Amino acid sequence: MHVLILGGTTEGRRLAELLHADPAVRVTSSLAGRVAAPRMPVGDGRVGGFGGVRGLTEWLRTHRVDVLIDATHPFAETISFHAAEAAASAHVPLLALRRPGWVPAEGDNWHMTDSLDGAARLLPRLGRRVFLTTGRLGLSSFAGAEDLWFLVRTVDPPEAGTPVPAHMELLLDRGPFSLDGERALLHRHRIDVLVTKDSGGTATAPKLAAAREAALPVVVVRRPPVPEGVRVVTSPEEAAGAMGEL
Structure with a gap:
């Protein structure tokens, strides 16, 4: 199984570690390249954009990606919507990995x-x-x-x-x-x-x-919304566990 992780987050790196430990899974992590010295996850990696929806769709097909996981920053709105469109075009299952948002506590203003x-x-x-x-x-x-x-x-x-x-x-x-x-x-x-x-x-x-x-x-x-219809998981462990359901 080839899994492409759109990463750049702590959760994306942790998910790459979990999946890389399985010899039946090939993991590729893609980072946007907006940070000068990114922390590269384990497994295969790439840095930079895909060239919009069309480029990402072609990449999914050319590299025979079986599952796409959007583990980008909660505010990386453009790539999340591109991922949803590309996954639908290439007929690749998509998960969005989003850490829970903050909740105000007593005394917060x-x-x-x-x-x-x-x-x-x-x-x-x-x-x-x-x-x-x-x-x-x-x-x-x-x-x-x-x-x-x-x-x-x-x-x-x-x-x-x-x-x-x-x-x-x-x-x-x-x-x-x-x-x-x-x-x-x-x-x-x-x-x-x-x-x-x-x-x-x-x-x-x-x-x-x-x-x-x-x-x-x-x-x-506030966070932008996740694209409609995309399944959301809230932890790397939940994302890894969902592989068999896709």
């Missing part, structure tokens, strides 16, 4: 929104010193917020020419992060509002606990 533009509109009434943890690709949504200061944490710096906030300090770092470290970061930079996507998982969740302790408002960007 969350402000939900559907987009980064929506998050930017909320900020002026919530704070002036912003801890922005939504990644480097959406910084242009906050470029017009000239009255705010941003601490922007990303894995890689924004590309040259990308519109960014006028008052910004860039922090290049990669999770997992500790609660003590997040507490110190909020205190050191006098942060009064946090912006995050609902990525789920534990690697970056300590910032939510630190914000809760400091009674800070948190702007949370």
Whole structure:
């Protein structure tokens, strides 16, 4: 059985490990290539796009893929919809592996929104010193917020020419992060509002606990929907167990 994992997440790497342990399964992991030094999973690997739906469909057919698993980031909306269309065209079963989203706890002061533009509109009434943890690709949504200061944490710096906030300090770092470290970061930079996507998982969740302790408002960007009709599993183990059902 040849399984193609659209990865780049912790769950995708763990799933590759589980499937690679089975000698009857060949695993290929595909990473988008948006991170300069990606962590490659075990098994076969490739980096870069497919060339849209048509390219992915042809890849599935040419490489005789038996199962396609979308284990991309919950906010990688474009590739998820491309995967659904390509899987249907190539008649390949598709699973979407999505870690559960975060759930507010007692004491949280969350402000939900559907987009980064929506998050930017909320900020002026919530704070002036912003801890922005939504990644480097959406910084242009906050470029017009000239009255705010941003601490922007990303894995890689924004590309040259990308519109960014006028008052910004860039922090290049990669999770997992500790609660003590997040507490110190909020205190050191006098942060009064946090912006995050609902990525789920534990690697970056300590910032939510630190914000809760400091009674800070948190702007949370909701996830885009999974394509209609796609079966969703919530753990690598569940995905591996579903292989025999496809």
